[in-house]
Amino acid sequence: MSIDENTAARVAKLARIKVEDEALPALASDFNRILGFIEQLNEVDVEGVEPMTSVTPVRLKRRDDVVTDGNQQQKVLANAPDAREGFFAVPKVVE
């Protein structure tokens, strides 16, 4: 798989990371080096091997259906650049 400048630009846009046009060739080439490195893994034969999801035999932790959190509007909004009447206020986004 080879990443060209257009693909690099698209990936940056989807991730909402601003990349200047002149930085795209270097970014695309970085992507290719990273992917090339990872592709070495494809050389390993994993036919019939279950994907490993954890290095310890841990069961996914569960919680009971009990409300013990919330009621902290001030804290939740504390980092918001703008908040009004209990809401986050953001630039207009409308369909």
Added chain:
Amino acid sequence: MLDLTYETPKPKVIAGAKHDWELVIGMEVHAQVSSKAKLFSAASTQFGAEPNSNVAFVDAAMPGMLPVINEFCVEQAVRTGLGLKAEINLVSAFDRKNYFYPDLPQGYQISQLYHPIVGEGEVLVDMGNGIARLVRIERIHLEQDAGKSIHDMDPNMSFVDLNRTGVALMEIVSRPDIRGPEEAAAYITKLRQILRYLGTCDGNMQNGNLRADVNVSICRPGQYEKYQETQDFSHLGTRCEIKNMNSMRFIQAAIEYEARRQIAIVEAGGSVDQETRLYDPDKNETRSMRSKEEAHDYRYFPDPDLLPLEIEQAWVDDIANTLPELPDQKKARFINDFGLADYDASVLTADLESAGYFEKVAQGGDGKLAANWVINELFGRLKKDGHDITTSPIAPERLAKIVALISKGDISGKIAKDVFDIAYTSDRDPEEIVETEGLKQVTDTGAIEAAVDEVIAANPAQVEKAKANPKLAGWFVGQVMKATGGKANPKAVNDLVSAKLGL
């Protein structure tokens, strides 16, 4: 015992300018799990709370916070799967669906793309009169809901409330087996009914606790059958997805509009673009949500914060053992045990509360009579007074007594309506009402005979007329009923009048 034989309905056909067209519809229904806390946090799911008050730091995606799954939500997904006769996957896993929107602070939704918790199932969609459509369910997965953006509080700003962020949803995905707008509405109705029976979702569409994305395409007659034979989608038209519908009426209108729009495009030689559309009820049209198109590359990947969800067969079996009687079974039982008509059985099993109420009334003896009283008298009165069955002023045990009084011949159907009215408005016991008000039907033939004799003796002219024209005997029956305050058994009066007049 279960008689579930049915005929398949005909697909809706729309006549285009050039050809006839059929509709093919699949639905993704988002059903909010009826949990107290969210899917991955301990914040409340309560509707209508102060903005941003039901928010844990996990929901606000504060750095370092980790999701911990709510086991009750998992149980409800399994229960729903069992209720839809679906396979339960003992191992499922969560994935991140990445996109940016102000009401999604994580920048991704935790969902289950690759390994959903529930696999293939089915819903039998009742269309009445022994006609039903079997809609295949492809999968059910658990996922987080997004927050809510409000756009009309300020001309330049959108306001974001994260209370709904992270609430557990079951996305129930159907196969494209629905063939018209009415079927689509009937499918949602049936699914909602099953969810409410199971108690896994309250089905409140107005609050958005049940909403649907509707996939619509069109095809020429015959094409759909080819698809069903091969499961090859190339026999069908290109579909468009109408997002986020939470009204039965609008779902039907949107499908109708969308089908006609696609027909017009194809008949003019164009082709339908696969896209997401939004229905505008004010204009009754669908329009493209172009802004969403570009974001459609969701770059799913397994969520590294969550291990696979492994559940045990024994736990699934425990849940299966607590499943309630489901709507199809209950309806069949009502038809078999109480001799109800198909329609009446459907009405009474529409929700658990009505069905439970009816069963208590039916203990009065006559199931059919009980059904008539519940559907015609009680439902009519409740509707008129703005009550529902759960707030009925008359308890089912009391209505059962009225039905029993009619069955025993103690009161006539006409008097029963008066008794019902008193019991409904006064919290009095029907047996006591009949006793105190002296409403008991006179079945003593001696007393009725005396009344008949009296009327005949007092009206010799009418007797002559009636002998010439037997239809006039009804006048005597009316007079006797009047004389006895409506308490005489009408059949006994009829028989006696006929006998005395020699008719």
